[in-house]
Amino acid sequence: MNESSLKKHLSKINNIELRYFDSIGSTNDEALAWAATGANDLSIVIADEQTQGRGRLNRRWFTPKGSALAFSLILRPTAAQRPHLSQTVGLAALSIAESFSRNGLSPQIKWPNDILLHGKKSVGILVESVWSGEDIDSLVIGMGINVYKDSVPPADMLQFPATSLEEMLGQKTPKREEILLNVLDSFMHWREHLGTNELILAWEERLAFRGKQVEVKAGNESPISGVVDGLESDGSLRLKDLHDNSVIVRFGDVSLRPVA
Numbered sequence: 110m111n112e113s114s115l116k117k118h119l120s121k122i123n124n125i126e127l128r129y130f131d132s133i134g135s136t137n138d139e140a141l142a143w144a145a146t147g148a149n150d151l152s153i154v155i156a157d158e159q160t161q162g163r164g165r166l167n168r169r170w171f172t173p174k175g176s177a178l179a180f181s182l183i184l185r186p187t188a189a190q191r192p193h194l195s196q197t198v199g200l201a202a203l204s205i206a207e208s209f210s211r212n213g214l215s216p217q218i219k220w221p222n223d224i225l226l227h228g229k230k231s232v233g234i235l236v237e238s239v240w241s242g243e244d245i246d247s248l249v250i251g252m253g254i255n256v257y258k259d260s261v262p263p264a265d266m267l268q269f270p271a272t273s274l275e276e277m278l279g280q281k282t283p284k285r286e287e288i289l290l291n292v293l294d295s296f297m298h299w300r301e302h303l304g305t306n307e308l309i310l311a312w313e314e315r316l317a318f319r320g321k322q323v324e325v326k327a328g329n330e331s332p333i334s335g336v337v338d339g340l341e342s343d344g345s346l347r348l349k350d351l352h353d354n355s356v357i358v359r360f361g362d363v364s365l366r367p368v369a
């Protein structure tokens with residue numbers, strides 16, 4: 110992957126501006142700074158290596174050179190999209206999952222924003238916002254896709270079992286430029302459906318652990334347990350408790366685990 114091959118692939122999509130780095134701290138940091146100084150909608154920051162890659166819950170994100178697809182997409186929401194921004198993480202997860210399916214894989218979305226292949230994490234998504242007063246000015250969607258085996262962190266760094274596309278597809282692993290183009294293609298499609306039931310249903314169809322007992326933790330609060338039932342219209346997770354009552358888990362710094 111290099112700047113010219115990326116630009117060549119992305120020339121198939123109109124109006125995409127790209128900043129490419131052989132090595133960077135975090136593509137999300139660069140994208141947040143670019144967004145704050147007026148980047149256009151659908152601008153992308155992408156790097157071959159991140160030295161300070163950031164994950165959710167203040168975790169580090171491992172991106173060694175030549176191993177992963179690490180990029181950040183800047184969105185400038187329209188007035189019509191603004192009420193539905195809570196679905197952005199699902200939109201991103203669904204786009205990546207759909208692109209994986211085109212390669213013959215069966216990805217599942219671990220709510221809110223990880224993608225699992227055979228029960229192991231292969232993608233992480235970190236959505237951050239740039240505010241203008243009380244309004245969201247722009248969103249940065251950071252996506253880290255484990256493409257080659259070297260992108261999988263050592264076991265002692267892992268919170269959850271992880272895998273890569275290469276472990277699943279071997280020689281058939283697509284080039285990172287092709288994966289990016291495929292993800293963006295799905296993203297443009299599903300973005301038109303932001304706020305619709307169609308997007309929620311497509312996201313829900315790919316939800317991991319449906320019908321299974323899970324535990325959701327938010328910060329230091331006691332974990333919430335229940336069986337995964339589905340999604341609410343804003344993308345919140347619906348569990349069923351022991352008495353078959355619905356328990357709604359809203360977005361935030363939450364982590365979900367299956368109960369053995």
Ligand code: BTN
Pocket residue numbers: 134135136137138159161162163164165166168170179180181223232233234235251252253254
């Ligand atoms: C997570 O699962 O904790 C989210 C990981 C998000 C990683 C991506 S890689 C590209 C972008 N730049 C970052 O520093 N983080 C995101």
